[in-house]
Amino acid sequence: MTPTLTLLLALQIATPPADVQAPGSQAPASPAPASAVPASQATDQTGGEGATTGRTGPAIASPGGDIVVTARRRSESVQTVPIAVSVIGGTALAETGTYNVSRLTQIQPTLQFYSTNPRNSAANIRGLGAPFGLTNDGIEQGVGIYVDQVYYSRIASATFDFTDTERIEVLRGPQGTLYGKNTTAGAINIITRKPSFTPEARVELSGGNLDFFQGKASASGPLVDDKVAIRLSASVTTRRGTIYNVRQDEWQNSQDNKGVRAQILWRASPNLDLTLSGDYARQNPNCCVQYYARVGTTQRPLNRQYAALAAAQGYQVPSTNAFDRLTDVDTDLRAKQELGGLSLLADWDLGGATLTSVSAWRFWHWDPSNDRDFIGLPITTVSANPSQQSQVSQELRIASNGQRTLDYVLGAFYFYQTIDTQGLQVQGPAASAFLLNPTSAGGRNPATLDGLTARNTIGFKNTSAALFGKLTWHVDDRLSIAPGLRLNYDEKSGSYLSVVTTGSGSTNLTSDQRGVLAPQRYDPRFHNWNLSGDLTISYQFTPDVFYYATYARSYKSGGINLSGLPLDAANQPILASATVKPEKVNHFELGLKTRLADRRITLNLAGFWTVIDDYQATVTNGQLGVLRGYLANAGRVRTRGIELDSAFRPTDRLNVYANAAFTDAKYVRFTDAPCPPELSGGSAATVANPPSPAGRPGTSTQPSYSPANCDISGQWLPGVSKWAFSYGAEYQLPASAVGLDGNFYAGYDGSYRSKFSSNPSRSLYTDINGYSLSNVRLGYREGGKWNAFAWVRNVFDKDYFELLATQSGSTGLIVGQPGDPRTYGVTVSRSF
Structure with missing residues (x-):
């Protein structure tokens, strides 16, 4: 194996499958001069660029070889970079089916990604x-998304399919002293292939089952001798939905994505x-549906729990087994988005230093169109928040x-950003039965809420x-x-205006309607x-043992609430809730990077301890009008853990x-948090009427009482598993096929995540059990030209x-979003 067999050496903590240049293939032509290499460009000591055309599987550097990255804006051996970073090359992305950010989680144990649309x-x-x-929209993300050094302000704008991607780098921990935007949890760098x-x-x-089709193409070459080069790329992804809507007679949660990219390099x-x-x-998929998963008892009166309410309407869901993948939601679904932009990157070698400028507009x-009651009854008939966002950065x-x-x-x-949102929510004829107390006059009348409409005009400048x-x-x-x-x-400055009208168009609302x-x-x-900062001390104990x-x-910047505020006793917004304070982060990390057995084994270890004061949390309460929740500061959270990476090449x-990855993430102090579903829905608890037992419904003779808030100190942070693993292997066998000399190969990639909470305040109803996934591939590749598997x-x-x-x-209905079922297919790629 030559030193040009790169990318990747098992960089650091939870390294996914990485690319290795195939035997006989050439490094990409005309690499940029060292002084003009983009940030985090990976090279080896021979000067060739990190290969992206080879086979997958973590690379072990050959004897005498070394992998070099510029994650700290200069060339360094990857095993002496004091940062927790993982890299996935372009071929690995293709062979593992990782064509968007959400799929990275299966090969990145420390990365979590959640999306309802x-x-x-x-x-x-x-x-x-x-x-x-x-x-x-009023707060910022703690994980920065960068594409070719351009910061993407919203994770939503980074849900595109990867097009002509050279590699993806995932950096963990605060990244504020090397990167443009201050990101307190880490950064995801997406690097595309250059002209x-x-x-x-x-x-x-x-192509595959579920009518899956994906096509990607790119071409590059000179326009003016060795002065100007161009690169054009495009991608298309379509797939039938995985959830069948029996009411609308169509498949939902489909995929329909198209993208183009052009780059012109002027030397x-x-x-x-x-x-x-x-x-x-x-992107214009028929998406995104959540639907019946289970029912959990709340403290709401028994006749106002989901089962009684549905029975009173003569309603049954198509199936109570979510994995039958049937729904009957009665609102058309839409998740259409358009995104794009322009950027100009300048790299000027001044001799002793390189000056870089990144100018961008996006x-x-x-x-969208959503069904926010999640069932086939007309409760909320319209729920949509169309939004237009624009940003410029330098x-x-x-x-x-x-x-x-x-x-x-x-x-x-x-950085400067503007957002304009036009929200619309309309209640239907079944809303009164589900949302109002039937003992009131309004609760017995479907017309009370039928046609009740909120039109929200929201503006934001950042x-x-x-x-x-x-x-x-x-x-x-x-x-x-x-x-x-x-x-x-x-x-940050914002404006929020919600105008509410009845079904007849009147703005005179009853107390039931205002509620x-x-x-x-x-x-x-x-x-x-x-003012923030960091300090790193590193020591090269031996050529193959490195500590930091x-x-x-x-x-993390403070923010403003742009989804509506909780109301006081007079049904007026509580203005003290309009802003949230910045998060204050203290982060400690120890790392060890080692190479053994003539660099055929890499073992890397990192331990971290992060404490955040004034953690920004999503809060909900008993007020039905705050459907989206609002933001508040929790007292303190802590995450700590150990991450182990190992990669082996026992033979060529x-x-x-x-x-x-072991991650212990919890609320250290959150004494006034929203209560979980099993402690919600009853009458307000008082000294005379203390909170009732969790999950006990009220009756006409024995009402249940719910606390205004709950102390969830010590509970898990939502969305993170305590244990997560990724593992796999690939074996290749040199062989000739159809006149070509190459390699047959078989690969396996597996992942596991333990149980995690899917609610801001942990609930037994919304815990998601641990699961493991397995993917396999079998194929043939030749000289960096053909790859079919x-x-x-x-x-x-x-x-x-x-x-x-x-x-x-607080009806007790729990809705879910199942992961993809088994899929299969064939991929063929050709490089010219």
Whole structure:
């Protein structure tokens, strides 16, 4: 094996399958000069770019070889980079079926991704990043998404299919002193293939069950000799839905994605590269449905629990087994989005340093339609929040070239974003029965809520600016000390106007109507300066044993509530809830990176302890009008854990990897949290009437009483498993087929996640049991040109939920979103 057999060495903690260049293949033509290599570009010591055309499986560097990355804005051996980082190459993405961010979780144990539709998506690392629940635009994500160094402000705008992707890097822990935006949990860097001065092209076609089709193509070459090169790429993904709607006679939760990307590289001078990029993607699936999963008893009166309410309407769901994959929701579903933008990347080699400028404009347009009562009764007949988002950003950075006694990265970052949202919610004729007390006059009359409509006009402006830098002092050949500092300013302003009308168009509302949809108007504001930093000490004990220790003090910007506020006794919004304070993060990490057996074995270990004060949590309460929940500050949360990565190459034919993550994430102090479903729905508890036992429904003679809030200190953070694993192997056998010399190969990739909570306040009704998934592939590849393989994903057709949620109104209905069933198909790719 030669040193050019790259990417990846098992970098750090929970490394997924990585790419290795196939025997006989060539490194991508015309690599950029070292001073102009994009951030986090991986190379080996021979100077070739990280291969993305080879086989999957964690790479073990050959004797004498070394993998080099520039994750810290300069070239360094990956095994001496004091950052927890994992990398997945382009071929590994294709062979494992990882064509969007959500699928990364199966090969990244420390990454969690949850989505009920593109807008309501969240990416977390080590259990941190975004509060669990429906999206609130007024706060920022803790996991930064970067595509070719451009920051994407919303995870929703990063739910596209990967197009012409060279590799993806996942960095864990605060990343505020090296990257443009301050991200307190980590960053996901997506790096696309760059224009080449040697003509090349790639085509990849996949087909499978569920009418699955995916096509990807790219072409690159020179426009003007060795001065200007272009790269064009496109992708299409379509798939039939996995859930059948018996009422609408159609498959739902389908896929319908299209995307194009163009890049033009101008080598303006031997030391100056300019790259202009543009992209556009459109998704218009028949999506996204959640439906009946189970029923859990609340403290609501027995005749107002789900079973009694459904029986009174003469209603039954098509199946009480969610894995029959049947629904009858009566609102048309839509999850249409358009996104795209332009960026200009400039790299100027000044000799001793490289000056980099990243200028970008991006947009994201969202046009949804949801069924928020989750069943086939007309309770909420319209629930839609169309949104138009636009952002501009500018990053300017200078980084020293090569290693010297003192290396540095200094930068400035500016970001401006606007969001306009037009919300619409309409109640139907069954709403009164489900949402109102039947003992009241209004509760007995379907007309009370039928046609009740809330029209919400929401505006948001977000400005962020920062100065950041990191120095690395090489005390000697083994010891390095690297302090970093960041000065950040954030300003947010918003407007929220909800106009509520009755079915007849009147704005004169009864108390029953106001209790469901209340008119609101408020204009929240937030601004804040903060200073954060980190310190890393690393030591090269031997050429193949490396230690590091990091402390980071970081901040996640405060925010404003843009989904409606809780109401006081006079049904007026509680304005003190309009803003949330910044999160204050203290992070500690120890890491060990080792290579053994002539570098055929890599064992890496990291331990971390992160404490967050004023954690931003999603809160719900008994008020029906706050359907989406609002934001509040929890007292303190803590996540700690150990992450182990191992990769082995016992022979040149066999790759094996096994990665593990233990994550202990909990609320340390949250004394006024929302209560779980089993402690909700009853009359307000008082001193004279203390809270009733959990899950005991009220009766006419013995009502149940629910606490206004609950102390959930010590409980799990939602969405994170205590144990997570990824593991796999690939074996290849040299052979000739149809006149081509190549390799037959067989690969297996497995993953496991233990039980986790799917509710902000843990509930036995919404715990998701642990599950394991297995994927296999069998194929033939030749010289980096051809690759054809058959694949099966979720081989054992495991039934599992991606998430669970509750129906509004404490009815006890639990709805879910099942993971994909077994899928199978064939992929063929060709490089020219």
